[in-house]
Amino acid sequence: KQEVTQIPAALSVPEGENLVLNCSFTDSAIYNLQWFRQDPGKGLTSLLLIQSSQREQTSGRLNASLDKSSGRSTLYIAASQPGDSATYLCAKTSGSRLTFGEGTQLTVNP
């Protein structure tokens, strides 16, 4: 079974819309949960890191939540912009090991 699952696999929204990306993971014994952004042909950029003792983290228009008991995390993007178009990956950390989901490909249409 996939350890980290992301839904939806792809999402297309009009500019200005608020949206939520979902991540679920097995094994609640995680150290932290991270959200990354990957642009085509580029590496990964860390967006938010939530320690296992935290419930959420915010950075600008981004807010990530973590519910260890249910094995879920969400990434909320407010007032989406075309520049937000990218693939968003969540990853759980157990020790030094990052386990990634398959990502959600987001397209924000002008």
Add this chain to the structure above:
Amino acid sequence: DTAVSQTPKYLVTQMGNDKSIKCEQNLGHDTMYWYKQDSKKFLKIMFSYNNKELIINETVPNRFSPKSPDKAHLNLHINSLELGDSAVYFCASSQDWAGRDTQYFGPGTRLTVL
């Protein structure tokens, strides 16, 4: 300044050849990683080194051999390349091995085996 750099960016080679990918980080981090992203965009860890010592070795064929000459460098050597090795390989680094902080990724090396 580039934090994590990889060379080359693209690598096209014939099956059976041996090739190396180099990675350098100038962040002063103790831990470095190699990840493989396959054609389905799934990203999976291959190796992790902390202070030049191997700490994670996932189920990777022994044709893949990482080498860390110092804390700032982690190179990946691949022997007898196979078609299935075609992927994007990412190097990353973090402050320590315990997973308390984020990992910083390089731009990736796209390997194509013909």
